Amino acid sequence: DTEVTQTPKHLVMGMTNKKSLKCEQHMGHRAMYWYKQKAKKPPELMFVYSYEKLSINESVPSRFSPECPNSSLLNLHLHALQPEDSALYLCATRDTNTGELFFGEGSRLTVL
Template sequence: DTEVTQTPKHLVMGMTNKKSLKCEQHMGHRAMYWYKQKAKKPPELMFVYSYEKLSINESVPSRFSPECPNSSLLNLHLHALQPEDSALYLCASSLSARSGQPQHFGDGTRLSIL
């Protein structure tokens, strides 16, 4: 079982809906990440939070809005998504954002945009 928990596991939403993806870890990690993974492709980094502050935004459209309420939680707020945003959204955490720290992944939220 993964130590990074993501909810929901599956989400279907229309282009006008607003929804949120949630991620939780209790390993004391201070870096948390959002990735997007399309079918048969590797994960692509979207956002990095370090000590609850956004440190990296990989040119992600504003219809994706991350939030880190505390060191254990990471949310991704979704609004006005497009069909091409359908993908597996993965959350990961590591002890710190320093390169070389192993990242622990959740099992992802499979998102479908109608």
């Protein structure tokens, strides 16, 4: 399995809701990433997990809470988001031998 799978593909939530985005991989990669991508802009790094530990937090607001319960799963918990948080959220894993990142198709989030 050489894919990164993200669910849900689309999510609409209100500003008071709590929701989660999920990412799963079975490539054995021990580094996992969350990126945020707005329309017509490049992906912006949010978080990096290495061996299930948070190694990089790019000063992301606390309304975004990442979690890596095991080496195959990465979650992004969302709470009290703002409309400007609407974006495509991309998960990726890194092959530490080559440095290549493998991306999921993304979860498109709309905050009303």
